[in-house]
Amino acid sequence: MNTVPATASVVIVGAGPAGMTAGIALADAGVDVVLLDKLAEGANASRAVVVHARTLEVLESLGVTEQLHEHGLVVPKFVMYDGDRALARVSFAGLPTKYPYTVMIGQESTEAILLARLEKAGAQVYRHTEVTAVTQDADGVTVEYTDADGTPNSVRAQWVIGADGMHSKVREAARIGFTGATYPESFVLADVRMNWPDARDEVSLHLSPEGVTVVAPLPDPRPDRYRIVATVADAPEHQDLAYVQALVDARRPGAHARVEEIVWSSRFRVHHRVADRYRAGRILLAGDAAHVHSPAGGQGMNTGIQDAALLGRLLATVVDGAPADILDEYETTRRPVALGVVKFTDRVTRMATLRPRPARLVRNLLIGTATRVPAVRRKLAYQLSELANR
Structure with missing residues (x-):
């Protein structure tokens, strides 16, 4: 040493x-x-696992963006679901950057x-x-x-x-x-191998009464590796195959996805704090x-x-x-x-984890209506990509 x-x-x-x-x-x-x-x-x-457009720009000046591309997976779309229904589809294409997408990389x-x-x-x-x-x-x-x-x-x-x-x-x-607080829910992270119905060029956010779930494709020679992030009331210390399968079934019931293997998993509490x-x-x-x-x-x-x-x-x-x-x-x-x-x-x-059915119906209506407007979709893509941080 x-x-x-x-x-x-x-x-x-x-x-x-x-x-x-x-x-x-x-x-x-x-x-x-x-x-x-x-x-x-x-x-x-x-x-x-997500590297956004603005970060790719910043890292280009350090000479590593090309390597991130070599080892990562380009994903240019973001889709929001409630159950089997797609509420909003957002594309990063057309953003004012050399990198109109995210790169998924561990x-x-x-x-x-x-x-x-x-x-x-x-x-x-x-x-x-x-x-x-x-x-x-x-x-x-x-x-x-x-x-x-x-x-x-x-x-x-x-x-x-x-x-x-x-x-x-x-x-x-x-x-x-370090001012802020802690969310009451736990978060589960799991990298899995599973059959998934969506294309591997999109990240999906799933809203449900049980909690919010994100499913994102990960780079791998085999096209079946995904990251799952889910809020739960109280995550177990160890997440086995049955537990993760139940999460997927509950959050996207019509996907008929089968989790074949858990590559890695973890649980954690999330804070929202700023120094x-x-x-x-x-x-x-x-x-x-x-x-x-x-x-x-x-x-x-x-x-x-x-x-x-x-x-x-x-x-x-x-x-x-x-x-x-x-x-x-x-x-x-x-x-x-x-x-x-x-x-x-x-x-x-907080929007994604609404539980009362009337509130969820209003939320879905607002999201679906607003994101039909191209300017709204562009604004959301711009914010997610962090290009406003220039």
């Missing part, structure tokens, strides 16, 4: 997609950057691509390093950590980026509030350390990557001698985006 340097210009805590994106932007600018992560390896499951593949690019830029992820304390003063920040053997050590930096997730120790050390500020002195936040929300629309990882690309670029100029108040642009630009994403995904989640 390589030894963490004693000093660095920037230390990034967390080597997920947001942390590595910031690291690439900094390393490309010649900044001495160190990434610390407590995990032994990167994501080995699909987790976040997070493990996205992280592998970003890691290779990070190392090509000359930076490195130091794993088995769990941060225990972050202390800043007028001249810099001390990051204390333990290595794989539990040995305590520290690294001194000019700046620290906390990209260490919802339970961020960096955010806590900076005493930055009260994105900077405290020499400490900055990005990704899930700055915002978490419902997975509706697949906005989370995308928003974090976009955060990190801007932050890395701005921080590189500051390290190079520009005034530190340039960093104010980061919060004023990206925090409103996070607030908007939380509002949008919260609205979608």
Whole structure:
């Protein structure tokens, strides 16, 4: 195991997609950057699987979008169902971008691509390093950590980026509030092999009294791999084949889909929270350390990557001698985006999980009527693609 340097210009805590994106932007600018992560390896499951148009644009500047295409599946359509009835069909075609679609790709593949690019830029992820304390003063920040053997050590930096997730120790050390709440439902994620009636060029959102369900195709040599995301009252610790089959049968009763295999599954609670500020002195936040929300629309990882690309670029100029108040642009630009994403995904989640039949009938009528208007469909596609974040 390589030894963490004693000093660095920037230390990034967390080597997920947001942390590595910031690291690439900094390393490309010649900044001495160190990434610390407590995990032994990167994501080995699909987790976040949607890469939207705006993120493809941002990652093009880092030279990885072509690889995402090579390993991913292009999906240009989004369909909303209630039972067997399609309420709305939205196409990303015609959006003002080189990438009028989403790319479906497992997070493990996205992280592998970003890691290779990070190392090509000359930076490195130091794993088995769990941060225990972050202390800043007028001249810099001390990051204390333990290595794989539990040995305590520290690294001194000019700046620290906390990209260490919802339970961020960096955010806590900076005493930055994380305002929001927790949804009462559980979420189930399952990557499965199943026969599915819809074309593999569309993601479907299914509304039902039991909860909201998303079904998305995943890249695979065999055309039967899909991601299922579903809200449930209380998810079991382990989701077996019968449980996932019952979910599919209840949420899309006419699909006659048969789940053949569970490749990977998980459960989690979802919060909707945004950090009260994105900077405290020499400490900055990005990704899930700055915002978490419902997975509706697949906005989370995308928003974090976009955060990190801007932050890395701005921080590189500051390290190079520009005034530190340039960093104010980061919060004023990206925090409103996070607030908007939380509002949008919260609205979608609550709309999708309506239970009273009269309310569902009104919802369906409004959705069906509104999305017959081309301008409404374009607006929804524009919002989902995050192109408004330019």
